[in-house]
Amino acid sequence: MNGTLPPKSLAERAALATPPTVAMRVRGLSDRAVAWIFIAPTIVLLLAINIFPLIWTIQLSFTNYRANRPNAPVRNVGIDNYHSILTDPDIWAAMQATAHFVFWTIVLQTVIGFTLAWLIDRKFRGHGFWTTIILIPMMLSPAVVGNFWRFLYQPQIGGFNYFVSFFTGLPPSSFEMIGSVKLAPWAIVVVDTWMWTPYVMLICLAGLRSIPDYIYEAAEVDRASPLRQFWSITLPMALPFIMLAVLFRGIENFKMFDMVNLLTSGGPGSTTEVASITLKREAFEKWRTGFSSAFAIILFVTVFGLANIYVKALNRVKQR
Amino acid sequence: MKKLIAGAGAVAAALLATPATTPAMAQGKTITLCWAAWDPANALVELSKDFTAKSGVNMKFEFVPWPNFADRMLNELNSKGKLCDLIIGDSQWIGGSAENGHYVKLNEFFDKNGIKMSDFMSATVTGYSEWPKGTPNYWALPAMGDALGWTYRKDWFARPDLQAAFKAKYNRDLAAPKTQSELKDIAEFFQGREIDGKKVYGAAIFTERGSEGITMGVNNALYPFGFEYQDPKKPYAMDGFVNSADAIKGLEFYKALYKCCTPPGYTDAYMQEGLDAFKSGQVAMQMNWFAFFPGLAKDEKVGGDRIGFFVNPGEKTKGSQLGGQGLSVVAYSNNKNEALEYIKWFAQPDVQKKWWSLGGYSAAKSVLEDPNFPKTAPFAGDFLVAMGQVKDFWAEPSYAQLLLAMQKRVHDYVVADRGTAKEALDALIADWKKVFKDDGKL
Numbered sequence: 001m002n003g004t005l006p007p008k009s010l011a012e013r014a015a016l017a018t019p020p021t022v023a024m025r026v027r028g029l030s031d032r033a034v035a036w037i038f039i040a041p042t043i044v045l046l047l048a049i050n051i052f053p054l055i056w057t058i059q060l061s062f063t064n065y066r067a068n069r070p071n072a073p074v075r076n077v078g079i080d081n082y083h084s085i086l087t088d089p090d091i092w093a094a095m096q097a098t099a100h101f102v103f104w105t106i107v108l109q110t111v112i113g114f115t116l117a118w119l120i121d122r123k124f125r126g127h128g129f130w131t132t133i134i135l136i137p138m139m140l141s142p143a144v145v146g147n148f149w150r151f152l153y154q155p156q157i158g159g160f161n162y163f164v165s166f167f168t169g170l171p172p173s174s175f176e177m178i179g180s181v182k183l184a185p186w187a188i189v190v191v192d193t194w195m196w197t198p199y200v201m202l203i204c205l206a207g208l209r210s211i212p213d214y215i216y217e218a219a220e221v222d223r224a225s226p227l228r229q230f231w232s233i234t235l236p237m238a239l240p241f242i243m244l245a246v247l248f249r250g251i252e253n254f255k256m257f258d259m260v261n262l263l264t265s266g267g268p269g270s271t272t273e274v275a276s277i278t279l280k281r282e283a284f285e286k287w288r289t290g291f292s293s294a295f296a297i298i299l300f301v302t303v304f305g306l307a308n309i310y311v312k313a314l315n316r317v318k319q320r
Numbered sequence: 321m322k323k324l325i326a327g328a329g330a331v332a333a334a335l336l337a338t339p340a341t342t343p344a345m346a347q348g349k350t351i352t353l354c355w356a357a358w359d360p361a362n363a364l365v366e367l368s369k370d371f372t373a374k375s376g377v378n379m380k381f382e383f384v385p386w387p388n389f390a391d392r393m394l395n396e397l398n399s400k401g402k403l404c405d406l407i408i409g410d411s412q413w414i415g416g417s418a419e420n421g422h423y424v425k426l427n428e429f430f431d432k433n434g435i436k437m438s439d440f441m442s443a444t445v446t447g448y449s450e451w452p453k454g455t456p457n458y459w460a461l462p463a464m465g466d467a468l469g470w471t472y473r474k475d476w477f478a479r480p481d482l483q484a485a486f487k488a489k490y491n492r493d494l495a496a497p498k499t500q501s502e503l504k505d506i507a508e509f510f511q512g513r514e515i516d517g518k519k520v521y522g523a524a525i526f527t528e529r530g531s532e533g534i535t536m537g538v539n540n541a542l543y544p545f546g547f548e549y550q551d552p553k554k555p556y557a558m559d560g561f562v563n564s565a566d567a568i569k570g571l572e573f574y575k576a577l578y579k580c581c582t583p584p585g586y587t588d589a590y591m592q593e594g595l596d597a598f599k600s601g602q603v604a605m606q607m608n609w610f611a612f613f614p615g616l617a618k619d620e621k622v623g624g625d626r627i628g629f630f631v632n633p634g635e636k637t638k639g640s641q642l643g644g645q646g647l648s649v650v651a652y653s654n655n656k657n658e659a660l661e662y663i664k665w666f667a668q669p670d671v672q673k674k675w676w677s678l679g680g681y682s683a684a685k686s687v688l689e690d691p692n693f694p695k696t697a698p699f700a701g702d703f704l705v706a707m708g709q710v711k712d713f714w715a716e717p718s719y720a721q722l723l724l725a726m727q728k729r730v731h732d733y734v735v736a737d738r739g740t741a742k743e744a745l746d747a748l749i750a751d752w753k754k755v756f757k758d759d760g761k762l
Contacts, residue, residue, distance in 0.1 A: 176584065
């Protein structure tokens with residue numbers, strides 16, 4: 001017996017088990033320093049792959065740099081790139097095409113997605129099977145979806161035209177979904193809605209299932225009608241989830257590229273040339289690196305700013 | 321034992337005495353050749369087996385589908401990638417690739433190995449090898465001559481009932497057109513007609529938006545109508561040339577041809593869509609590159625006696641869009657010696673002859689000026705005529721910007737019905753001026 005009591009806590013036992021030299025070194029560090037040691041690799045990684053490229057992009061946006069001409073002198077052009085972008089009618093046309101696409105996909109996906117979630121939440125016979133079927137489109141690759149719908153929209157052999165023809169009596173070859181200036185913007189909205197409505201449905205379903213049953217039971221005791229229950233309980237309580245789905249889809253669709261590129265390549269003409277296609281053409285086909293960096297910064301600030309305003313609104317809704 | 325040591329010594333001495341670039345040293349080495357994925361690429365794979373047998377250098381191929389070819393390869397060059405040792409790059413890349421140091425300059429190598437550019441058809445040397453144009457600075461060996469031409473359904477054209485109906489309507493025989501206007505008449509004649517119980521259409525033309533399709537197609541109409549890129553006496557002076565009255569007529573003609581005579585949904589079509597439409601018996605005529613003609617001539621359904629070929633018809637003047645590519649050594653390659661050996665081998669007249677026989681389009685005069693050449697294939701004579709009237713798009717270092725501007729302006733007008741032909745060409749000049757101004761050429 002050495003006269004000392006055995007250590008009680010796990011920390012004390014660990015300290016005793018640590019070799020004296022290591023223990024001394026660690027003992028010299030504050031909790032804050034240890035914390036920094038643990039998070040430092042993550043911060044370094046974040047700086048390397050996110051912050052550094054962002055700062056570099058900002059720097060490039062004020063130059064005439066072209067990545068395909070590394071030997072050409074790089075000149076500082078001030079805000080010329082930003083001025084050119086904001087006064088370029090083609091860029092504004094691309095922003096309009098993006099706004100049309102984002103707005104209508106969000107409206108349709110939210111309405112259809114919530115409706116589907118509400119129906120699936122009824123728990124009818126085979127609802128698990130139908131949920132799986134509905135989820136299939138969002139599991140597909142956008143490249144597959146783009147090519148698949150390109151065939152479906154083919155006026156001579158495409159299934160979509162025959163489907164419309166069946167219900168309207170129009171000859172299948174009488175309209176071109178991706179070849180017509182009027183229809184092409186809607187063609188990409190239809191495909192995105194088909195693909196991503198299940199995603200919105202899933203989030204809405206999570207929201208609907210999070211509403212406790214006792215609230216509905218109390219409403220029934222108070223003789224609230226189903227419509228009243230929907231407006232006063234279901235919709236307000238699911239709203240934060242719906243808003244979250246809108247945020248996710250809004251950000252995703254603002255930078256939509258793959259599916260639209262495969263479906264229409266931005267055509268006919270420039271009708272469906274959304275901002276990301278314009279950006280890709282400027283950056284990697286025309287190689288206007290400085291100009292495209294400025295455009296990327298403008299898009300980033302737009303999405304970041306709108307998303308921040310939206311998140312604040314979302315937080316207010318959650319607090320209600 | 322003594323014999324064994326002596327033998328080993330002899331082998332070692334032989335190895336040490338071998339110069340660095342001989343086949344013995346190249347044994348087991350592999351070089352990669354990058355090109356587009358299309359029919360002639362398969363012929364090149366076959367041809368290159370001879371090079372491997374002769375030199376011991378193995379060949380690896382990286383073929384990229386046409387719609388992504390420029391994107392993929394120019395990114396590779398711009399990032400100084402080592403994927404390709406040899407590249408068969410598009411004619412318009414020559415300016416950028418020369419000025420940005422992507423290609424190895426070949427003058428010295430040509431001189432040293434007795435390769436003369438005068439042995440190749442001059443249009444191909446200018447189009448595929450020279451930069452700056454018109455100067456003896458060579459960055460590629462003309463590898464694959466090509467131009468836009470036309471195919472037609474010879475069997476349909478020969479039908480007595482169609483012949484009679486055509487003659488009644490147009491007062492001339494139904495035959496391969498000699499002018500652009502005749503071409504449109506024929507396309508209109510076939511549009512919506514029923515042949516063997518199937519509805520057929522006039523012509524498959526290029527309307528693709530994403531890469532270069534509609535520009536190549538439209539140029540095939542613009543050139544015969546008298547379009548010029550610039551004042552021949554004053555470089556980069558485009559006003560009155562790009563938007564001349566003739567150019568406007570040419571652009572309006574192409575739109576009219578697109579509107580009247582293409583299959584439904586033909587809004588984003590390039591070479592593959594044209595081939596599909598023709599092979600499936602959907603169209604009477606097809607615009608496409610000569611490179612595809614050997615395959616079409618052998619096609620089971622539409623080849624043989626059923627297919628005919630013609631050169632892009634003239635109107636005010638003659639003109640065909642130049643296609644084709646030159647063979648270059650990539651400056652970032654670690655196997656430049658072997659790549660140059662390949663070029664040396666490829667330039668030989670007997671190799672060029674075999675290249676043509678396998679389905680590639682040789683640009684060597686030894687092949688093309690052979691009196692028997694026009695008889696070697698049903699399209700060979702037309703190929704010679706077409707190569708004699710070719711024009712190419714800008715081959716400037718900023719060619720991609722110039723091309724994208726034309727893609728946009730022309731697609732907006734032809735397919736999306738935006739504005740007039742004059743407005744489209746005026747806007748195109750404004751775009752091009754901006755590019756040349758940025759490049760310090762204006």
